[in-house]
């Protein structure tokens with residue numbers, strides 16, 4: 544009998560890259576089960592989506608109950624209970640002075656966020672960060688620079704997008720040393736405004752509060768506060784793309800809480816509904832109120848089943864899983880630190896909560912891309928699913944579900960240690 548992978552070759556283009564060729568028949572908690580009868584510890588969580596684990600009973604129950612009532616109503620047609628409840632819950636979770644617009648995917652939420660900033664400021668330009676990932680639509684690849692492959696043959700993108708350097712302290716783009724620097728990264732906006740674009744032309748600065756696809760990079764608090772300050776000075780709207788960082792991933796409901804900085808607009812998706820497609824633009828009320836009917840829209844936004852699953856997801860996160868991400872994240876980081884002491888190829892460990900990146904390097908700090916590829920394969924053989932990130936694909940990103948236990952972290956660390964021992968000695 545052919546495997547799913549073999550059958551898929553005939554019907555799917557290679558465009559969407561896949562990190563494994565597993566054929567999954569069932570997913571439960573922190574594990575996925577494959578057609579050949581194996582079980583894998585899933586530290587990819589469907590790329591930071593299954594934050595409550597796969598098929599959490601409370602999420603399944605909420606979705607099943609909603610299935611009995613309505614599958615689609617259409618938010619262009621009428622109101623419905625889970626949509627309104629979720630809106631109320633998200634407003635309450637983001638300071639109480641916000642409003643919410645629902646869409647389906649992360650890219651769509653970013654499109655909405657940028658449209659909102661342009662609409663309310665009547666300004667054309669956007670500043671994004673080098674190395675960022677904001678999505679795959681034509682609008683959002685205009686903001687995405689985590690890899691030029693994503694933009695190749697699509698050039699002629701959104702105009703008036705300018706790029707700033709992200710504070711990647713392990714490889715400081717300004718040649719400074721982490722811990723001894725004068726935050727040259729915070730000065731760069733003066734130059735951008737002097738040479739590239741007048742600040743009065745800039746609608747928004749869009750930023751991931753922790754870089755995801757670009758390498759799991761945590762910026763210094765000083766930098767995030769400086770960006771807020773720049774926006775305040777020039778009437779620029781600060782958009783935080785919390786699509787990968789949101790919904791408890793970093794040990795706070797939203798990553799920006801770590802920095803004591805609030806955005807004007809935030810895009811969220813991925814973990815919001817434990818796997819149901821749903822996203823949202825969450826903006827300050829005074830901005831959202833200026834976004835009139837017809838200025839934005841979409842058929843499927845705020846699907847009832849997805850919204851019901853999202854309310855159950857929020858209950859779980861606020862009922863203990865965010866805290867578990869903090870506790871288990873600290874434990875996981877300590878275990879990984881032990882590996883860092885044993886293996887010199889593990890150059891940098893960084894992260895917040897259960898958003899942890901391990902950057903692998905050669906003897907001269909060069910990106911160890913091949914090593915990471917072999918390491919992922921060796922872990923997969925031993926039953927652990929891991930993803931990479933970074934422009935050189937030399938960073939392993941650990942995206943454990945927030946239900947993860949100490950025992951599962953021990954198991955993952957053991958597999959990783961064994962795999963590292965085999966690949967690092969090659």
Ligand SMILES: Cc1ncc(COP(=O)(O)O)c(C=O)c1O
Nearest residue numbers: 648649650676677678755786787
């Ligand atoms: C930070 C960030 N923004 C936007 C996106 C795009 O989301 P989607 O794939 O749902 O369009 C992603 C997806 O990986 C992401 O990590």
